[in-house]
Amino acid sequence: MAGQERIVVSVRLRPVNAREAERGDGSDWECTGPTTLAFRGTVPERAMFPAAYTYDRVFSAECSTRQVYEEGARRVALSVLSGINSSVFAYGQTSSGKTYTMVGITELSMSDIYDYIDKHPEREFVLKFSAMEIYNEAVRDLLSTDAAPLRLLDDPEKGTVVEKLTEETLRDKGHLLELLAVCEAQRQIGETALNETSSRSHQILRLTIESSPKQFTGRANSSTLLACVNFVDLAGSERASQTAAAGMRLKEGSHINRSLLTLGKVIRQLSKGRNGHIPYRDSKLTRILQSSLGGNARTAIICTMSPAHCHIEQSRNTLLFANCAKDVVTDAQVNVVMSDKALVKHLQRELARLENELKSPGSASCSNHAEALREKDELIKQLEQQLKELMEQKDTVQSQLDSFRRVASEGYIDDCTSRRWNERNWSSESLPHNASEGALSSSDTYDATYEEQDDFGSKELDASHVCRGHHHNPELSERTARQHQQIVEDQSMFSLDPTSNHNSESTDSHHANKEATSEASEEHCKEVQCIETNGLRRRKSQVFSPAIRSYADADATEEKHGESITSTTDNAIQLFTCDTDPSSDTEKPKTDESLALKRCVVSSRDGVLSRSRSCRASFMVIPNSWFDNSADMNMTPPGEIFKYSPSRPEKVRRSLYTENGDLQNDLSLDYPVVTGRVESDEVTDKSTCNFEEEGITSDISCVAETKTKGCTVSHIEKNEKDVGADSSVTSTESPSQWSINFEKKQKEIIELWQECNVSLVHRTYFFLLFKGDKADNIYLEVEHRRLSFIKSSFSAGGEPNATVTSSLRNLRHERDMLYKHMLKKLHLSERESLYTKWGIDLNSKQRRLQLSRRIWTQTDMEHVKESAALVTKLVEHLEKGQAIKEMFGLSFTLNRRDDRRSFSWVGA
């Protein structure tokens, strides 16, 4: 588009004027082609000059000014519209037609420029016009009446500028014509011998054009173009002597020549290249036109000639000048105004436009804006309303949450805990000790509810809710029922909450444990609910031993207080509050809700089973349900579970077996059934292992050992003798048959453990505890049925349910816990040995994790034994209570006044 290019040089011959014709001075020049001018004259020195001259274009006398313009100047002149500076010169001797040509070219250019503007409405054009005259090396403003010469200033960016030069912004084309007329009038005109209207000055008409897009379409398209075009009508180039001027005219000629001579020098120098000094500053003319002469401009020079023979010398000079000019190279560039400036201008225009619109309220755009504002106002109102509603909902929920938390953390739990503790005290004081302990039925373990909620407070809340019977927020009933509906299906429903029946430190330790308990332990800390039947309660007092009667008496007392006993049908199942605080009689659950909550219950037909008093069980106790024949199972160390009283077995038997010696039908119910344990003080005192005296062992073996410490086996065996044929389960089997049955049952249980995702510690505990003793049959039987029930609940609905998911999660938590303990409990050598033994690459990553994931994953006996041994190893040296919290939330508490201490089955 632009760049280095040569000055466009053309030559125009004017016609022979009348004066020349009168002298018979014919034309010596002939345009032999569009670009060639040939000398046809006859002169002696002809051989010294070229016969033909070639330029970009030569125009004969017959050519019109329009043709000269279009073919010799138009492209250059209109470059200004593209942001390129341009200049059109007329060079020639006086009376050769310079003014005649330039006037025409200027007008035509202006016309084309306005046409262009009209054809480009998308852009905005600003035209400014200025005119100056260089006369006797003085610059004068042709648009000003002030004849004072103007100074030339050097601007770093613009180059040479004429100080205080008038610059008129053109309104339209007519305005321009007016100004041109003014310039014509202002130009110094002096009559010479050659040209009666000879221009004695150099005239420069300058049109500056700035254009920019009217609409802002991005910074890339927002550039403003700024350029100027100079129309230069030089004074005559003839020598001063030739003008026959004298005096004032002589002076004019010398100045004229000075500028012209400098112009010639500059052109000649430029034609040779830019290496040498270019004497721009030697004259006003060359200073002002510096950029047009070899600078950032596109230039056209039209050399005018008189064809008359008498002007042959001047004509040759003109042609020599033209020859030099055509070798001059300029470097035209598009002048782009900085985009930021253009942007500012655009924004200013946009601001002005908007201001105008605002001043005109009825305008369409203003109407649109008003509509938009109304819509936005509506939207804001709607959003504000929504926000208000949301805030109200938030406040409501927050209030409820606060209430729940308050109830859970302060009221219910504390009440519940204290009531439990009070109850224990109360029971201990008002009832024979074992009655209060034995009053709790292992059936509770099946009532264990497993809160699936993550929120500990919520769990606590519901726990307390159940514990307190119906001393609760009625709004929670439905929710609690739903939760229990799910919870009870969970394997963890067999969990017993370790916090429920803690020792004398229970309340404090409960809260302390709450904080210290890990997530896993929280998962394992579950609530249980106590459900029993009226029939059971009623028959209990008739069938059980005095100790039981004592308990029944306590129940009677409770009933007297209106507590939880629902007088419905025998089959009616009632939710029973865990903590039978007489003071909370009025807070007992309603029968309907009890029914809604029932899942794992003791049937009313199970009239011989002891009633449950314990509402809380912990994880490991479910299984323990079957040796948890004690109502205070969760307050009893594992070993004590087996401390059947010599005087009690019959009642135990009766609670487990029908009169025919068969297991109670309850054991074959769909609901898991647990046996009850009832102890008398006397029996307990005699049979219960004294953990303090004996120093409770700190590993799982203690359980087995305890079991064999004459607390259970001998009594059971004795019981069997007592019961005799009544115990069909065992009495009908020979030792060898029992051994076979045991292995078969054990194998099935192991399989069921795997299928039911039973706690690994429970498996270990159970596996190590029951190794084939004949008296264990009942436990095996109950465990088997319990697991069968769980398995059936797993597949209820034909697909895995939440219970399965929950059990798997718990199992994973337990594995994680074992994984964590590996590092603490196993030396590196032990671990490496285990890795090798269990087929884990010693170099593999997550070796411990792999190991934890493989424990109890198979059912072959070898794997089971190894798994049990490993689990035992991992949990054996735990600090007192730690296992409870972190693994099982299990605490067997010796709930005796003289032996109130927390006991973990994994060690004290």
Ligand SMILES: Nc1ncnc2c1ncn2[C@@H]1O[C@H](COP(=O)(O)OP(=O)(O)OP(=O)(O)O)[C@@H](O)[C@H]1O
């Ligand atoms: N191509 C042309 N056709 C017809 N007439 C012309 C042509 N060129 C010039 N003339 C006439 O010649 C006369 C002198 O022309 P002009 O004034 O333009 O010369 P000039 O070069 O400007 O002289 P000066 O330098 O003295 O001003 C004018 O009367 C003009 O009308």
